[in-house]
Amino acid sequence: MDTPIYDFVKEYAAQKSIRLHMPGHKGRLIEGFLGGSDENEDFEFLKSLYALDITEINGADVLYDSKGIIRHSEENAARLFGAGRTVYSAEGSSLSIRAMLFLISLYAASVGEKRLIAAGRNAHKSFVNAAALLDFDVCWLYSQEKEDNLSCLSCPISCMITPEELDNSLSQMPEKPVAVYITSPDYLGNIADIAGISKVCEKHGILLAIDNAHGAYLAFLKDICHPMHEGAHICCDSAHKTLPALTGGGYLHISNKAPRLFFDMAEQAMSLFASTSPSYLILASLDILNDFLFSKYPPLLETLSVKINTLKEKLAERGYILIGDEKTKLTIAPKPYGYTGYELADLLYKQKTVCEFADPDHTVMMFSVQNSDKEIDALSRAFLSLPKRKEIRAKPNFHLRPKPAMSLREALLAPKEELDASMCLGRVLAGDCVGCPPAVAVAVCGETIDRDVIKCLEYYGIKKCSVVIK
Numbered sequence: 001m002d003t004p005i006y007d008f009v010k011e012y013a014a015q016k017s018i019r020l021h022m023p024g025h026k027g028r029l030i031e032g033f034l035g036g037s038d039e040n041e042d043f044e045f046l047k048s049l050y051a052l053d054i055t056e057i058n059g060a061d062v063l064y065d066s067k068g069i070i071r072h073s074e075e076n077a078a079r080l081f082g083a084g085r086t087v088y089s090a091e092g093s094s095l096s097i098r099a100m101l102f103l104i105s106l107y108a109a110s111v112g113e114k115r116l117i118a119a120g121r122n123a124h125k126s127f128v129n130a131a132a133l134l135d136f137d138v139c140w141l142y143s144q145e146k147e148d149n150l151s152c153l154s155c156p157i158s159c160m161i162t163p164e165e166l167d168n169s170l171s172q173m174p175e176k177p178v179a180v181y182i183t184s185p186d187y188l189g190n191i192a193d194i195a196g197i198s199k200v201c202e203k204h205g206i207l208l209a210i211d212n213a214h215g216a217y218l219a220f221l222k223d224i225c226h227p228m229h230e231g232a233h234i235c236c237d238s239a240h241k242t243l244p245a246l247t248g249g250g251y252l253h254i255s256n257k258a259p260r261l262f263f264d265m266a267e268q269a270m271s272l273f274a275s276t277s278p279s280y281l282i283l284a285s286l287d288i289l290n291d292f293l294f295s296k297y298p299p300l301l302e303t304l305s306v307k308i309n310t311l312k313e314k315l316a317e318r319g320y321i322l323i324g325d326e327k328t329k330l331t332i333a334p335k336p337y338g339y340t341g342y343e344l345a346d347l348l349y350k351q352k353t354v355c356e357f358a359d360p361d362h363t364v365m366m367f368s369v370q371n372s373d374k375e376i377d378a379l380s381r382a383f384l385s386l387p388k389r390k391e392i393r394a395k396p397n398f399h400l401r402p403k404p405a406m407s408l409r410e411a412l413l414a415p416k417e418e419l420d421a422s423m424c425l426g427r428v429l430a431g432d433c434v435g436c437p438p439a440v441a442v443a444v445c446g447e448t449i450d451r452d453v454i455k456c457l458e459y460y461g462i463k464k465c466s467v468v469i470k
């Protein structure tokens, strides 16, 4: 597969043109940085990086008015992911999520419907702030809580809505939402039945948008289960989370079955929220990724899946409780084994192994085809040598269903003050959301902070809240 963006950037660097355009480093690192010297290894490395770092110059195409090398590269990506149209993001899924909501709001206007969206409650904060800015009403979907204290599905990070639950919820809503928004995979590695959910959406005549930030790789498994394959109309992927791409690299994918308006307005939707100086280092990394995904990636992913599965089997045999369906994510619920999620992550950190995320109940580790056998073996040894301790019984004892007192937008734009969380009972949240560590909402703006919210904030060690001034 060709790599038009990377080729352009590389050739431009080789030309050594006089750069009378942004960025200000002019493709060089001058003496004075890092005590600069050509013998300094860091200096040499950074010099080659700066040479490739450009933004939208003559001939380099325009990210959100693409007609040249960027459009060509995006078409390569669309073919790989099975999308009707793929638009690049140099600002992660956060940007694509804002664009998705804008497109849904345009669609609602075009068919004369309200900006009302039904969303799984574990939506990332970028969904909440986009919904607030665009003045959506959100009808939150909660999953049937599992009382099982090991799987901890009652924590705010997870909210796996089943097709049946969605069907029931939609049937009972007084007003039909214009779209359903589901986060899958979630941070813990649970994957929703997107194919089933898409059938329910079809039955109710509703669009389906998926936050697939954690699931770009799903398009390359033997059993493809990427949202573009499973029936979603639109989704975002963070290439940088699971694929070998630079941080910030992401996609907005639009399915062939999506309304025409999504295709026509996709670039405008992205540009509404994006920087006008996209990083070509990030775009070039998405571009060269296409070739890797096309030519090398699937068998490597298959091998990785087998290795992680073997690791999971060994850990389960040793007595660890594992969560989630993802083949490249390892989530441990370590309390039954006698540790908190933080303790486990700290122990690994001391062995120079850095996890993705930890909270009192979970330790989450993400793997990609870039991880070596040696690294996976070291992790396995670390876990297998850890003695089992007395089970920790403490578990979350809150039931989060905060009630809205005003709209998301009204609260976000209202005059606000920051208070100690313990002082906020009965007050209306004004910050976009107060989140437990991976930016998932405990409460969202406009909701009244009740006792369960305060208990939850205490549980996750969140000390401050921004509330609407009375």
Ligand SMILES: Cc1ncc(COP(=O)(O)O)c(C=O)c1O
Pocket: 091, 092, 093, 094, 095, 124, 126, 183, 186, 187, 211, 213, 214, 238, 248, 250, 438
């Ligand atoms: C579920 C989910 N959605 C969206 C995002 C935002 O993605 P990005 O960091 O690529 O902007 C994240 C980030 O961690 C996430 O976990």
